[in-house]
Amino acid sequence: MSLSSLASLSELSAAEWDALLPDDNPFLCHAFLSAVEQSGSVSVENGWQPEHLVWREDGQIRAAIPGYRKTHSWGEYVFDQGWAEACQRAGIRYYPKWLGAIPFSPVTGARLLGETSAVDQLLTALPDYLQDQHLSGAHLNFTRPEENARLRGQANWLPRLGCQYHWHNRGYRDFQDFLDTLMSRKRKQLRKEREQVAADGIAFQWFSGAQLSESQWDFVYACYANTYRVRGRHPYLSRAFFSLLAERMPESIRVTIACWQSKPVAMAFSLLSGTTLYGRYWGCLAEFDGLHFETCFYQGMEYAIEQGLTHFDAGAQGEHKLLRGFEPVITHSWHYLRHPGLRAAVEDFLREERAGVRAWAEDARDALPYRRGD
Template sequence: MPIQTLSRLADMDARQWDAMLPDDQPFLRHAFLSALEESGSVGGRTGWTPAHRVLAGDDGRLLAAAPAYLKSHSYGEYVFDWSWADACQRAGIRYYPKLLVGIPFTPVAGARLLGKPDAALSLVGALAAEVDEARCSGVHVNFTDAATDALLGAADGWLERLGCQYHWSNRGYRDFQDFLDALSSRKRKQLRKEREQVAGQGIDFVWMEGGELSEAHWDFVHACYSSTYEVRGQEPYLQRAFFSLLGERMPEAVRVVFAHRGGRPVAMAFSLVGGDTLYGRYWGCLAEFDRLHFETCFYQGLDFAIGHGLGRFDAGAQGEHKLIRGFEPVITRSWHRLGHPGLRDAVREFLEQERAGVLAYAQEARAALPYRQDGSD
């Protein structure tokens, strides 16, 4: 049975697609991915051309799938291969277009090859053929889960790349104070002081779910989100319509916390909930306040996760400042199959060196965690 390419996820029945998902992570849902397409956040001239791979049985039932995009650049991926592309340009080797299997603008690990192992294995072969037959320079499968790691790790020709993020785990805390009590005295005082500084500026917070948000709320959310790009002179990835579509199609997963001062909103943090995890995604402010970022993006999320019995808070990629706030280093993985032999050999050597550095860094980073050791304070 041939692997087909879908240029519009709207052409796939949402129930069939969602039935393939192994867990409750929201980013793989038909509603999320189709909202990206229909809002114009991907497709068109964005450099993200939807090219989802699907395998259907003779009866039309979906057997396997992979969210995939042809890329003409490397923006919005969070697994950085700019140096590979630059080396190719200097050597006269074509690097773009490349095929990316992953979620646009979303550095969250999860399933990438959907379906039962035998069917998903057919996708692995088809993706390898894309490179071997020179239809693209390479295939990149970003932020994978254990099942995808097992499939690609057992296949020939795939190069594994490690990364490091910072996630917070709920150790059965009763409330935020219980979490603070688990920290060393110095770090406990620092976090408490930061929260007091924000409260002392007259700022309070309101959490809302997707179904409670009006178009005016979404206008504010997008304005804040866009501001984080505008200060760097960049265009935001997500279009305004994306937020309205998400609010319509999966409101139960949406959480937004608004920071108010004098009864008016001044900042927000947008999150999604799936399974036992809070996923912090976008933040922005329309006025500058001391320590507001830490409170809105981290402490409010910790409060929410504890209060709702969630086991994990994934606050996004990068950010060593998360370590002293209790977020622990977590290894992430991506997989790469490259067509040009010289490029493949050079990247393999680079990744071996990088791997050792990432593992050493993650181990060293644990020394910066704020938790009390052996009952000490």
């Protein structure tokens, strides 16, 4: 029995890795994670060195955690840069650290994969692994409730809370049925936003991964990259990632493209499970009033209703989602810090932060547009 790491997911077959997965979350599968690696979107050079932890018994992999050796904290959506800065001032080394997460994807899902007993042994062996590898600590982002219960019983793991905004399909017959659950003023606002986009002559079409041509993927990537470049940043994902994903898991991809005068002007890229639409990336090459809300939110909500999906996760942050019916959802991450002084300071900080996050999520419900009593 031993804990080791994989420098690339290509060291395992898709069948070996996917056999460890508990559900159909598309971000965890071999096809997605290997596409991120082989497209160069994660690498040693950009500070996302693949380092997937595996627990073997009798030569067989019984448990695993998808993970990366990090030399910075970009692209994680659980913000610990303040901890790193405090360490620098105190002369404590914070990087490299080990991160158990899905790159650039703040999506809750399984992180502790495989058999229960093997996962427990992996977690028990992890502190020695961190010490041997000169890593400051381990971080598990966006964990599931089952994993939260397990990690509460592990020594020195610190829980952290966050807040996202998700939309729930409560059996709506159509988008109007959803609108009927809203307060009158809010209902009029959403209807006005949709009517504005329609009045501008913008039409939408949905595609699966297999239906998109390479030239359409060029457009998708141009929109995606533009959302970063307008903020003076480089996009995390490479163009090759999208083609690899379309080749390996086309059935999980959904892209809506907005056209004006028959020309594509915006897109939203999503992934799909049996119950959930995951809105991930959006971008536009022309500006229209309300285009962002229609492309990223209303199109996805309508698609979820039509397809009978129960859940729409449109990404991290964004208090403006509350006014459009997205409800606050508490997210969880866990942090193991080897330095005792740092661990104690972070523990105090997280205790106060958790209370603040819970209070914020509770207060945020007052901003929801639903009729009271519904």
